[in-house]
Amino acid sequence: MAVKINVTGEVVTAYLTGELDHHTAKEMREAVDNAVELNMPSLLVLDFSGISFMDSSGIGLVMGRYRNLQKTGAALHISGASPTIYKVLKLAGIEKLAKLEGDKQNG
Amino acid sequence: MVKNSFCMNFLSRSANEGFSRAVVSAFASQLDPTLEEINDIKTAVSEAVTNCIVHAYGDDGGKIYISAELYEDNTIKIKIRDKGKGIENVSQAMEPLFTTVGGERAGLGFAVMMSFMDSVKVRSTIGKGTSITMIKKLRHRFSVNG
Numbered sequence: 001m002a003v004k005i006n007v008t009g010e011v012v013t014a015y016l017t018g019e020l021d022h023h024t025a026k027e028m029r030e031a032v033d034n035a036v037e038l039n040m041p042s043l044l045v046l047d048f049s050g051i052s053f054m055d056s057s058g059i060g061l062v063m064g065r066y067r068n069l070q071k072t073g074a075a076l077h078i079s080g081a082s083p084t085i086y087k088v089l090k091l092a093g094i095e096k097l098a099k100l101e102g103d104k105q106n107g
Numbered sequence: 108m109v110k111n112s113f114c115m116n117f118l119s120r121s122a123n124e125g126f127s128r129a130v131v132s133a134f135a136s137q138l139d140p141t142l143e144e145i146n147d148i149k150t151a152v153s154e155a156v157t158n159c160i161v162h163a164y165g166d167d168g169g170k171i172y173i174s175a176e177l178y179e180d181n182t183i184k185i186k187i188r189d190k191g192k193g194i195e196n197v198s199q200a201m202e203p204l205f206t207t208v209g210g211e212r213a214g215l216g217f218a219v220m221m222s223f224m225d226s227v228k229v230r231s232t233i234g235k236g237t238s239i240t241m242i243k244k245l246r247h248r249f250s251v252n253g
């Protein structure tokens with residue numbers, strides 16, 4: 001499985017692993033969306049620490065989840081983004097949609 | 108002067124996205140690139156190949172052609188070509204956030220290619236296909252300014 005889900009109270013954390021491209025995005029998206037539908041969290045955390053490669057399909061994944069969460073007013077955070085992942089996310093101005101936890105912010 | 112070159116073609120299948128960027132990055136590693144440079148090349152190739160699969164061919168399928176050349180001055184030139192539907196308005200397609208599919212696509216593929224490579228040239232003919240030529244000069248690892 002490319003996604004591990006952890007639910008703690010109203011927080012759903014999705015640990016994404018492997019390479020995130022157009023080929024793998026669909027399975028990851030479905031796993032995240034299922035967990036969100038099932039648990040109705042007030043906060044979704046997408047954890048990228050297990051992602052070794054990401055292209056703009058990853059931006060699409062983040063933006064798509066952000067749009068979905070807006071319907072219920074839930075927040076979106078991103079954690080564990082390596083400098084290479086951050087380099088791609090930055091192009092989309094993702095920090096305006098999702099709070100970046102850890103690394104970049106505190107480091 | 109050309110130091111080395113390769114070309115290959117493969118079917119328009121999403122499983123080949125990872126395969127093709129791995130091949131190009133393995134080839135580029137002859138120039139002793141930094142990890143960041145290798146990742147830039149991988150990401151740009153992934154964008155161009157994915158566009159062939161998603162936009163050029165869609166469900167029809169077809170072949171994707173990649174060729175690359177390494178030059179004495181530590182430059183790599185990568186050409187990615189399809190014989191798919193072509194792009195109607197290239198300059199519009201290259202604008203950040205422009206996409207003809209929406210939904211799960213951000214419209215940032217060209218923006219990624221342009222920011223990760225030194226130059227990106229697009230030639231496209233409706234009904235004939237599209238070719239993307241990308242160039243990147245790698246820094247000399249052992250230069251004084253390193």
Ligand SMILES: Nc1ncnc2c1ncn2[C@@H]1O[C@H](COP(=O)(O)OP(=O)(O)OP(=O)(O)O)[C@@H](O)[C@H]1O
Pocket residue numbers: 056057060154158159161162163164189191192193194200201205206207208209211212213214215216217218237
């Ligand atoms: N090889 C191609 N053949 C036909 N159309 C293409 C091709 N490459 C790109 N396009 C067109 O250009 C548009 C912009 O491409 P770009 O890669 O920037 O964004 P995207 O693929 O739509 O989204 P993203 O790359 O962020 O997932 C596409 O939506 C598509 O209409």
Ligand SMILES: [Mg+2]
Pocket residue numbers: 056154157158215216217
């Ligand atoms: Mg694209």
